[in-house]
Amino acid sequence: MTESFDFKGRHIIDTEDFSTAEILHLVETADRIQEMGENALQIAKGKILATLFWEPSTRTRLSFEAAMFKLGGNVLGFSEASTTSSAKGETLADTIKTVALYADIMAMRHPLEGSALAATRYSDRPIINGGDGAHLHPSQTLGDIYTLVKERGSLDGLKIGFLGDLLFGRTIHTLVRLLSRFDVEMHFFSPEGLNIPDYVRNSLQAKGAVFTESEDMNGQLANLDVLYVTRIQKERFFSEEEYLRKKNSYRVDRELLEKAKKDILILHPLPRNEEIAQDVDDLPNAGYFRQADYGMQMRMALISKCLGLM
Amino acid sequence: MKGKEPMRIERINNGIVIDHITAGKGIEILKLFPTEILRTKIDYASYIDSPRMGMKDIIKIENVDVNHEWLLKVALLAPDLTISVIRDAKVEEKINPTLPEVIEGIITCRNPKCVTVKETYLTSLFRVARQENGKLRQQCQFCEHIFHS
Ligand SMILES: [Zn+2]
Numbered sequence: 001m002t003e004s005f006d007f008k009g010r011h012i013i014d015t016e017d018f019s020t021a022e023i024l025h026l027v028e029t030a031d032r033i034q035e036m037g038e039n040a041l042q043i044a045k046g047k048i049l050a051t052l053f054w055e056p057s058t059r060t061r062l063s064f065e066a067a068m069f070k071l072g073g074n075v076l077g078f079s080e081a082s083t084t085s086s087a088k089g090e091t092l093a094d095t096i097k098t099v100a101l102y103a104d105i106m107a108m109r110h111p112l113e114g115s116a117l118a119a120t121r122y123s124d125r126p127i128i129n130g131g132d133g134a135h136l137h138p139s140q141t142l143g144d145i146y147t148l149v150k151e152r153g154s155l156d157g158l159k160i161g162f163l164g165d166l167l168f169g170r171t172i173h174t175l176v177r178l179l180s181r182f183d184v185e186m187h188f189f190s191p192e193g194l195n196i197p198d199y200v201r202n203s204l205q206a207k208g209a210v211f212t213e214s215e216d217m218n219g220q221l222a223n224l225d226v227l228y229v230t231r232i233q234k235e236r237f238f239s240e241e242e243y244l245r246k247k248n249s250y251r252v253d254r255e256l257l258e259k260a261k262k263d264i265l266i267l268h269p270l271p272r273n274e275e276i277a278q279d280v281d282d283l284p285n286a287g288y289f290r291q292a293d294y295g296m297q298m299r300m301a302l303i304s305k306c307l308g309l310m
Numbered sequence: 311m312k313g314k315e316p317m318r319i320e321r322i323n324n325g326i327v328i329d330h331i332t333a334g335k336g337i338e339i340l341k342l343f344p345t346e347i348l349r350t351k352i353d354y355a356s357y358i359d360s361p362r363m364g365m366k367d368i369i370k371i372e373n374v375d376v377n378h379e380w381l382l383k384v385a386l387l388a389p390d391l392t393i394s395v396i397r398d399a400k401v402e403e404k405i406n407p408t409l410p411e412v413i414e415g416i417i418t419c420r421n422p423k424c425v426t427v428k429e430t431y432l433t434s435l436f437r438v439a440r441q442e443n444g445k446l447r448q449q450c451q452f453c454e455h456i457f458h459s
Binding site: 110113121135 | 421423424425426427428429431432450451452453454455456
């Protein structure tokens with residue numbers, strides 16, 4: 001890992017490729033761009049971002065595209081595999097080599113794990129990983145870090161709860177891995193069988209991170225500064241009965257929040273199902289829509305830095 | 311077959327003897343041979359007694375030289391093995407295949423969702439380390455899945 005605040009030409013594949021100082025620099029850059037207001041529209045003028053989405057993820061794609069438009073740049077791309085040449089059997093390598101001729105930077109989402117790293121072998125343009133299968137999703141993770149800093153001032157001393165399906169939630173794993181570099185406490189609440197995977201637990205232990213695991217929040221809720229809620233799908237439960245019996249333990253509503261700190265921050269990667277009641281949306285605690293906005297602001301920082309424009 | 315190892319080695323004048331193969335893995339090693347090698351005389355004994363290993367497999371191949379890539383494949387399958395090169399009925403050289411930390415190609419990722427499995431022109435890249443229990447830990451550098459052998 002070479003630490004440098006000159007990101008020009010670098011790819012964003014995995015947050016682990018970046019030092020803590022570099023990550024904090026990205027946070028600072030996102031701030032500086034927001035302070036520029038309308039002038040940010042000059043940053044990427046004349047540049048082209050290609051959004052290559054072999055699998056649909058409207059939310060992530062719109063976030064990247066909005067980020068580029070807000071930097072004054074242009075966007076091209078595709079949003080599902082059936083409309084691309086890969087449906088005609090084109091290799092990932094050929095698609096990347098071709099698009100590298102048209103675009104200055106690429107954001108890609110692909111169902112295969114390791115696809116973004118593979119793509120970097122065929123591109124002299126920076127590539128931002130917008131999700132490679134169930135593997136990594138660094139722009140989401142960095143957006144979440146930016147959200148925590150913006151909402152709480154700093155990460156230092158934060159007590160963060162994670163609620164829901166912690167086994168299959170990719171966003172949780174990379175975020176937890178990154179947070180373990182900071183002075184935070186983490187508390188995991190999940191139904192039996194949907195706990196954090198062994199490799200996440202082992203890496204937390206190896207790093208000496210402070211964390212607890214339990215099936216419900218009762219013991220911890222009152223101490224939490226942040227509650228990160230994840231989608232919990234019916235299919236993940238052992239049976240329909242079990243789902244009905246347990247789903248309320250993994251649902252956040254106004255009644256539950258009465259037992260929490262008054263200023264607890266509620267986050268969610270969106271889209272949500274029933275995990276957060278809509279009556280929470282109007283409370284100042286509901287950070288999940290601001291989180292989507294901060295995610296886009298972080299993507300503005302990533303695009304600007306990788307193009308060497310900031 | 312039991313206890314007759316020294317005699318069997320003497321039967322080879324030129325070739326290689328692959329010894330101390332994890333019991334039962336010999337058949338997988340045979341599958342790694344290029345077909346032209348399979349046209350020579352091969353002796354293969356499985357599950358024979360070994361003072362050091364309990365049970366082991368042993369393979370003898372006449373009139374063949376070893377090449378590096380092939381050795382590496384073999385070492386990955388059975389990390390404890392030794393290879394003796396026989397010339398004029400004498401052991402000329404004993405080779406303990408050493409594993410590099412990083413192996414390009416050779417290993418195929420076992421994660422069906424890995425990009426290297428579908429986009430087959432990609433050269434696989436693995437980080438390899440021997441664990442305390444003697445097993446090999448292999449981590450795909452694309453999908454990060456970990457396998458043991
Ligand atoms: Zn792999």
